[in-house]
Amino acid sequence: MFHVQCDVAVVGGGPAGLSAAVAAKKQGAQRVCIIERDKSLGGILQQCIHAGFGMTYFRQELTGPEYAARFITLAREQEVSVLTDTMVLRLEEDKRLICASGEHGLTEVCAGSIVLSMGCRERTRGSIRIPGTRPAGIYTAGAAQRLMNCQNKTVGRRVVILGSGDIGMIMARRMTLEGAQVCAVVEIMPYLAGLTRNRVQCLDDFDIPLLLAHTVTKIVGRERVEGVWVQRVDEKRAPVEGTEHFFECDTLLLSVGLIPENELTAAAGIEMAPITNGPVVNQHMQTSNPGVFACGNVLHVNDLVDHVSAESEIAGRAAARYALGTFGKTLREAACEAGKGVRYVCPQRLCIGEDLEETAMLYFRVGAPMGAGEIKVESGGHVVASRRISRANPGEMEKMAVRLGDVAGDTVTVSVEPREEKQ
Amino acid sequence: MMEKIITCTVCPQGCRMTVTGEELHVSGVTGNKCPRGAEYAQSEFVCPVRTATSSVRVEGGVRPLVSVRSSRPIPAARMAELVELLRGIRLEAPVAMHQVVFENLWNSGVGVVTTAEVAKRRSPQTTGC
Ligand SMILES: Cc1cc2nc3c(=O)[nH]c(=O)nc-3n(C[C@H](O)[C@H](O)[C@H](O)COP(=O)(O)OP(=O)(O)OC[C@H]3O[C@@H](n4cnc5c(N)ncnc54)[C@H](O)[C@@H]3O)c2cc1C
Numbered sequence A: 001m002f003h004v005q006c007d008v009a010v011v012g013g014g015p016a017g018l019s020a021a022v023a024a025k026k027q028g029a030q031r032v033c034i035i036e037r038d039k040s041l042g043g044i045l046q047q048c049i050h051a052g053f054g055m056t057y058f059r060q061e062l063t064g065p066e067y068a069a070r071f072i073t074l075a076r077e078q079e080v081s082v083l084t085d086t087m088v089l090r091l092e093e094d095k096r097l098i099c100a101s102g103e104h105g106l107t108e109v110c111a112g113s114i115v116l117s118m119g120c121r122e123r124t125r126g127s128i129r130i131p132g133t134r135p136a137g138i139y140t141a142g143a144a145q146r147l148m149n150c151q152n153k154t155v156g157r158r159v160v161i162l163g164s165g166d167i168g169m170i171m172a173r174r175m176t177l178e179g180a181q182v183c184a185v186v187e188i189m190p191y192l193a194g195l196t197r198n199r200v201q202c203l204d205d206f207d208i209p210l211l212l213a214h215t216v217t218k219i220v221g222r223e224r225v226e227g228v229w230v231q232r233v234d235e236k237r238a239p240v241e242g243t244e245h246f247f248e249c250d251t252l253l254l255s256v257g258l259i260p261e262n263e264l265t266a267a268a269g270i271e272m273a274p275i276t277n278g279p280v281v282n283q284h285m286q287t288s289n290p291g292v293f294a295c296g297n298v299l300h301v302n303d304l305v306d307h308v309s310a311e312s313e314i315a316g317r318a319a320a321r322y323a324l325g326t327f328g329k330t331l332r333e334a335a336c337e338a339g340k341g342v343r344y345v346c347p348q349r350l351c352i353g354e355d356l357e358e359t360a361m362l363y364f365r366v367g368a369p370m371g372a373g374e375i376k377v378e379s380g381g382h383v384v385a386s387r388r389i390s391r392a393n394p395g396e397m398e399k400m401a402v403r404l405g406d407v408a409g410d411t412v413t414v415s416v417e418p419r420e421e422k423q
Numbered sequence B: 001m002m003e004k005i006i007t008c009t010v011c012p013q014g015c016r017m018t019v020t021g022e023e024l025h026v027s028g029v030t031g032n033k034c035p036r037g038a039e040y041a042q043s044e045f046v047c048p049v050r051t052a053t054s055s056v057r058v059e060g061g062v063r064p065l066v067s068v069r070s071s072r073p074i075p076a077a078r079m080a081e082l083v084e085l086l087r088g089i090r091l092e093a094p095v096a097m098h099q100v101v102f103e104n105l106w107n108s109g110v111g112v113v114t115t116a117e118v119a120k121r122r123s124p125q126t127t128g129c
């Protein structure tokens, strides 16, 4: 068996893994190794050829491949080693990774600490159960994106897109420009899933209809998709009778959400969080196995890669300190809880050590769109941090910093409540 | 006088603005919560521009396509025209990052550059990296 020894091993070479690896090096870890199953680094960004990345991290609008290239260059400069075409199959308790490598065959990587950054995959038709036949012509939006942008394949001529996530909207524009006709983008919720910017630039610019509170109720076609039935839904998301509409099309794209790719994590017995479908972590992105850290989409689905890079640096630095034996001691812990209006908070735990001036960043999402409001972080019966916002949207992640010295008691609750807007 | 609803995309607020004006002249903007919105509304009303991205064929590379972008935003109305123009282009591998595809598109001073690298495909008999 091929054997690799390193201080920090990073599983997955997308933007999360790249940032974590570079940060680990800068923190002083000598040997940092990225293990990536694809033939090249960059993760999902390689196929996201549109612009709109890096506005907060680099203060510049980059395309996905350009954003990835910046981090690949940094990793090269920092002498991060890379094993591509290598898939991690198992994570052992003692921080050994069992991998299958195209070049070396069965490979074992032994590390002082591990960063998990496997990203996520798309929800498929199976996970949303649409009735009807099983013809060709049904793709997840990301799979269609890869076919078009990386493999030069034609996907379809007349398209209906289910789900108003960013990937779906971006594909609506891409396919229109490539000569296809996009009949409609159908969204079951009464509000947009993705960013407003994408609605304007991908749908409105091309007069593509957006049907909110609608869903695809049936797929028709034997060999190939021939059309789909679309129906309006009520508040309980149940189809409303008499609102059926048939769209003739040869392709249905699904942009119905992403699922963190956590088979490795769960199989290693690491504690998982129910709503994020990622591991439970503390503010250092440390999982229930102290030598294992997690960041990026494998932890919780991110809409902006800039957040991924920032969060992954925290994981990379902490993993390096763990491997070097300089990871601080925890004196007490507090659980982060989602209060009113909040769907989830990540990290789920705070570990408080000697440094009470340390601040921890809490990332969270609201449950439903809202106007003006106030974010409150409470602990031990006191408000320890608060901020006014003029609006919030489930599709856009919010964050809030907390000073650890302010955490009293064993819970920290984040809530967002509406406030009257004064003119 | 023409009235147009424009959603501001400068920040995530996404203000819905009503712009009134005629051809190249804007006489009023309402619904914007800050001055940046008015500026955006002005340019959207007169001539909306977008960064164009697409991909171009590559011969002899490890991948059949390379992604490209316009060096500056171009008029949204000419996006399809540019994509059509790019369909006829073939690049020879190796392709470098930010390699120039068009230097001066439509004499507008805007260029088109690649946004990724594509290495040359190795002939089957050579091995190693
Ligand atoms: C279509 C699309 C459009 C987007 N548009 C935008 C946008 O406009 N602006 C923006 O800021 N963000 C955008 N995003 C979000 C952003 O791209 C993601 O948040 C970011 O890529 C997540 O990075 P990651 O490293 O966590 O995951 P990924 O990029 O998915 O990387 C994970 C990597 O891990 C590898 N891997 C997984 N399992 C294993 C294993 N067992 N062994 C070895 N390797 C493994 C995978 O091959 C992959 O390379 C978009 C995302 C998508 C999908």
Ligand code: SF4
Pocket: B008, B009, B010, B011, B012, B013, B014, B015, B031, B032, B033, B034, B035, B036, B037, B038
């Ligand atoms: S008008 Fe100002 S506040 Fe409103 S979306 Fe535009 S930039 Fe944001």
